Amino acid sequence: MATAAVEAPITGVVPGKATDERVVRRRLGPGPRVPGTLWIGPVLLLGLWFLASATGVLDPRTLSEPWVVVETAQRLIADGRLPEALATSAYRAALGLVIGVVVGLALALVSGLSRAGEALIDGPVQVKRAIPSLALMPLLILWLGIGEPMKVITIALGVLIPIYIHTHNGLRGIDSRYAELAETVGLGRGAFVRHVVLPGATPGFLLGLRFAVLNALLSLVVVEQVNATSGIGHMITLASSYGQTEIIVVGLVVYALLGLVADGIVRFTERKALAWRRTLESH
């Protein structure tokens, strides 16, 4: 800003003494970000929880004390219940995610690269998109029972849609001038897919993956509360019936960590795979 040196007259120029008549307007944007400030809110909330628990304002039956939650987490880790539940849940989510990604990607490629594929695939997927995956659970339970296949397929169905939509979008968004170039340098169909189609659709695919990961987690939470006999969700449901809020909180923290870690992995992959893109972050 050219007016950065002006300090005193910012709030208004005193009449008669006006040596600098420039009107310095208040900036409309929120201003530059101060590092670390994003933590203030969560830390404050945590402090409030501590205070409320310590003074007895907060009934432990409503929400356990923070130190009890930490002790419980340590105990659950030590006796192996938490690692086991976590492993089961993570496996379910990962399996559903992988199946959903592979199927969604395959459908997007077939539909994006041929008119026949589009005619056959795009319509049904758009219809499926209008039905929330979780709404299909009653039908899936009838077909597959309440075991692992139902859980994994529900997760996969929730993953498939964002992967398909965003990859398909990415494919269709590839500049047709690149197809023209590919023709002039004599690329075959396979080389065209490898050099132009796949790299061109990668940004869309990765965006879809970020939504897919969140969807997988959401589906995981829901399927685990329906007749599950293992996993984080089962642990939480059990704790709920015994009124053990400290275990519920531990479970919620684990879900949060799962989500954060998965999102972090996708974002890291994004940075590596899209190094060719000029972004605001890198310049």
Added chain:
Amino acid sequence: MATHAGESLTVSAGPAVRVEGLRRSFSEAGGVLNGLDLTIGAGEFVALIGRSGSGKSTLLRALAGLDRSVAGSGVVDVPERVSVVFQDSRLLPWRRVLDNVTLGLTGSDARERGLEALSEVGLEGRDRAWPHELSGGEQQRAALARSLVRDPQLLLADEPFGALDALTRIKMHKLLEKLYAAHNPAILLVTHDVDEAIALADRVIVLVDGVVGSDIRIDLGSKRSPGDPRFASLRAQLLTELGVVEEEVA
């Protein structure tokens, strides 16, 4: 390849380009190319000028085989190895510069040839750069390298310097002259810049209403200066052909 009614597309030695009775139209109303005849000798540098809509790009796309969805007829005879340089560099943003240059090349020496072509256009050491890291002029140099690495018998260039600033364009003219001298492909340069056409080409063709309006040989030798009176008179002649009255430009 293009499948136009009554059109034969053959590959032969003789002249680099032979076009006879080429017709192309995008609508019922009227053709863009109306029975155009054109011959370009092997190693000949031809500049193609014309007003907007005169069919310059349509002709170039017909020669490049990029117009299969357009209605038309005629004979188009081009060599086996044809390279195209577009107005935009058309580098794949997700491939490094060297991989862009060697795109579609096969053979174990592809990398070597790519590096050689890059150094020839003055981009040695930039092989690992991403296209967006290059300036506009450098991107167009890389595009030239990509077309030359294929050792073309015919180079089709569609206003390749049109988006560059004046200084960069002068440098690119010098580079194109150097590359032409070294490789000697036949060149068809589509341009709207009369000076560029006179400075670079052996022949300037003016396209008028989809046919060759005039075909002018440029006999100015290799040292061409816009200050040369013959240069000036050619420019005046070409501008008249394009329908620009001299007073307007003066």
